[in-house]
Each structure stands twice: as structure tokens, then as C-alpha cells.
Amino acid sequence: MRAISMTNSLDPTARQDVLHPDLLARLQNMMMYLQLPEGGVKTAFPDEISCRDRFIAIRWPDGVCCPACGDHSVNMLPKRDLFQCRQCRKQFSPTSGTQLHRTRLSVLMWLFATEAVIQWNAQRYMYGEITIDALGKRLGIHTEAALRVRRIVSHDISVNGSGLLRRAVCTRDPDVPRAIQPWTSQHFQWAKAKVSPGVGPALI
Ligand SMILES: [Zn+2]
Numbered sequence: 001m002r003a004i005s006m007t008n009s010l011d012p013t014a015r016q017d018v019l020h021p022d023l024l025a026r027l028q029n030m031m032m033y034l035q036l037p038e039g040g041v042k043t044a045f046p047d048e049i050s051c052r053d054r055f056i057a058i059r060w061p062d063g064v065c066c067p068a069c070g071d072h073s074v075n076m077l078p079k080r081d082l083f084q085c086r087q088c089r090k091q092f093s094p095t096s097g098t099q100l101h102r103t104r105l106s107v108l109m110w111l112f113a114t115e116a117v118i119q120w121n122a123q124r125y126m127y128g129e130i131t132i133d134a135l136g137k138r139l140g141i142h143t144e145a146a147l148r149v150r151r152i153v154s155h156d157i158s159v160n161g162s163g164l165l166r167r168a169v170c171t172r173d174p175d176v177p178r179a180i181q182p183w184t185s186q187h188f189q190w191a192k193a194k195v196s197p198g199v200g201p202a203l204i
Helices: 002-010 021-034 048-059 107-123 132-139 143-157 164-169 185-194
Strands: 074-076 083-085
Touching: 021 107, 021 185, 048 107, 048 164, 107 132, 107 143, 107 164, 132 143, 143 164
Parallel strands: none
Antiparallel strands: 074 083
């Protein structure tokens, strides 16, 4: 019965749960928010070393490898902020070769910034993206740096981004009930109820 498959694809009851792209984007933001660590990034990764270790584990899940030659035999230089490749002798940092590198901000600042952007996007989406003032104040950096940080973080956590920062801060299982179909309006309503003021880490 060929007619059935044709009818199915046009069946309004099969399509009613498809989210509008705007709502889908909001749901993606809310899901990131719900994966932020309990007590916030500051609790999960309280210092530069723990932030760096987290970033390294996300960037190189199979162990640190040289960005120049791809070799896995790498020495860590003192202070844990530089690696050296035993093959080609190249020295590199955890952020070398990423967009984060040129800004000279600590990994800790990057993780805080990512948390701030995700919180804003989930809770204050109606105001557009996080203001440069709010981000600058939260991180204690000047306007120009905040502008650059916002651009890099927003791209990282977007669907086209590498997701390095997103995966570094999204540590928690959001615990979506199994009965809920992912990325449907039912999922949206569930997430919306969870992302209410007072739930999750405080904003700004
Ligand atoms: Zn190398």
C-alpha cells in the first residue's frame, strides 16, 4: 500500500511535534544550561589547574597529542601550562591552535565566560545575547576583551562551533525522563519548567 507512506509523510499528527527553529534554538540553550555543573563552574573547577585539566581532557580525550606532528609522546613542562613534543620538540599550551590562544585569558576565565553566556541564553534570551557590560563585569575584563570573548564563546557553543568550551562546562546529565521524545515540544515544555528563576547557578 504505497498510499500509506505518502499519507504518513503529510500526516499532520506526525508533524505537529516538530519544533519551530526558534524554539529548537531555545531548547538547545536550555539543555546546555541544564548540563552546567551543580553549584556552577566555580564549584566544579575552582582553580586554573582544574580548569586546565578539564579542558585538556575534553580537547584530547585519547591523551595529549602534538598539534604539529600528531605524536602522543609529550612531556609536560613545569607549572603544567606547557607541553613539549618529544618527536619534533614543539612546545605548546592546552589552548595552542584554538581561538582561545591569542587572547591570553586563562582557561578558568574561558570556562566562567562560557557558563555566563549559557546562563544568559537560557534565562534572558528575550534580551538578545549577553551584553558586553554584563559579561565584562562578570569576568572583570574590559569592553574590548569582553566583545572578543563573547564572539568566541557564542561560536563555540553554536551548532557550527567546535563545542570545546561547551563540553568543558556541560558536565551534568540533564536527566531527561525517558518518556520524553527528544527535541519535541514536549521536551521544550519539560526544559522550560526546569529553567525557571532560582533553579541552577545564580546569574551575574
Ligand atoms: Zn610534534
